[in-house]
Amino acid sequence: MNIKIRSEQIKDYRRIAEINALAFEGEYVGEVTMVDSLRHGTMFDQELSLVAEVEGKVMGHVLFYPFDMYLNGKITKTVCLGPIAVDPEFQKSGVGGNLIEEGHKILKEKGYKLSFLFGHPSYYPRFGYIMNMFGKSNIKFEIDNMKQIEMASDEIKERTVKPSDLKELMGIWENWYGDIDLAIRPGEGLMDWISHTSDIKASVFLKSQEIIGFVRYNKNNLNDIRMFIAKNKEATMEILKYLKNSTSMKSIELPVHPDSTAINFFEDLEYMVDLQTWDAGMIKILDENDKDVEIYCREVQEGIRKAGLIVYPPSYDMA
Ligand SMILES: CC(C)(COP(=O)(O)OP(=O)(O)OC[C@H]1O[C@@H](n2cnc3c(N)ncnc32)[C@H](O)[C@@H]1OP(=O)(O)O)[C@@H](O)C(=O)NCCC(=O)NCCS
Numbered sequence: 001m002n003i004k005i006r007s008e009q010i011k012d013y014r015r016i017a018e019i020n021a022l023a024f025e026g027e028y029v030g031e032v033t034m035v036d037s038l039r040h041g042t043m044f045d046q047e048l049s050l051v052a053e054v055e056g057k058v059m060g061h062v063l064f065y066p067f068d069m070y071l072n073g074k075i076t077k078t079v080c081l082g083p084i085a086v087d088p089e090f091q092k093s094g095v096g097g098n099l100i101e102e103g104h105k106i107l108k109e110k111g112y113k114l115s116f117l118f119g120h121p122s123y124y125p126r127f128g129y130i131m132n133m134f135g136k137s138n139i140k141f142e143i144d145n146m147k148q149i150e151m152a153s154d155e156i157k158e159r160t161v162k163p164s165d166l167k168e169l170m171g172i173w174e175n176w177y178g179d180i181d182l183a184i185r186p187g188e189g190l191m192d193w194i195s196h197t198s199d200i201k202a203s204v205f206l207k208s209q210e211i212i213g214f215v216r217y218n219k220n221n222l223n224d225i226r227m228f229i230a231k232n233k234e235a236t237m238e239i240l241k242y243l244k245n246s247t248s249m250k251s252i253e254l255p256v257h258p259d260s261t262a263i264n265f266f267e268d269l270e271y272m273v274d275l276q277t278w279d280a281g282m283i284k285i286l287d288e289n290d291k292d293v294e295i296y297c298r299e300v301q302e303g304i305r306k307a308g309l310i311v312y313p314p315s316y317d318m319a
Contacts, residue, residue, distance in 0.1 A: 005102040023085035030318040037315040042187035060086040129282035144250040152237035181308030222249040
């Protein structure tokens, strides 16, 4: 079987959507819109969105999306593998494997240091992906009857994000996530901050016209907060109070790493840390000479270093 791997072109979009719909089969195929949303991202590189042609017809697609990721306090060129899909009629005949391996070659030429993904533990390790490299890092605490939260000001407003907010939000983000391994730096476009799914709300919080924070959350479930950043401790309590009052939730979980300086904003609350790695959270080292990536993977595997925190950007949101 002759499999040819090449970059996607606009004429392939419809077939790529069809393959994702067929491969991920379901009533709602989030991967179709996910691919479109990623194409609108500021870091999108068409040469990393690959199709596999079998006898001249597109039968598979993989998207590697580039990010600047913090590792050891330095920005590392990284990509996220996904989604990947092969027409069910052509699965298990090497199409997926060819897409991944050809992708890795291109990534190495372009100077990427690591590729990460969330996927099947029985598939990706054969391509060099190491399991249990990341998972979740949440802090959990009661928000009901919590004095520090009750005492916070009510004078804050929630509104949608505007392009003119992004510079300021990046500054708040740096304070919150910038000192954590695997933190993905959000892009500087509006679509890097807001979700394409109807359940996930992305909001800026303001006090006297001043931006004090940003939250991307499932409006039906406060235990599903995708990103939470606030300017300081006071702003953190104010936003928590706002969220508490707008739902009937009694407890809350936030994606915060225990080593982040932002953890200090919660020092008065009795929180529990839920830090886990998952088999499905995998990393592949693309540059064997990059000591930071090699050391991170080895130390997390040996259990002498805490796994970092990957906060997936909104393009990966599923309803
Ligand atoms: C996963 C997928 C992209 C692999 O592509 P493919 O062309 O079928 O894969 P290859 O032919 O290169 O490799 C086939 C091998 O992958 C394994 N494999 C395929 N899908 C798998 C899955 N969902 N979980 C675990 N292993 C899987 C096959 O069992 C086969 O293993 P073997 O070589 O030991 O027999 C394809 O099966 C697919 O589109 N699946 C549905 C969408 C999906 O799940 N995407 C990945 C989300 S993480």
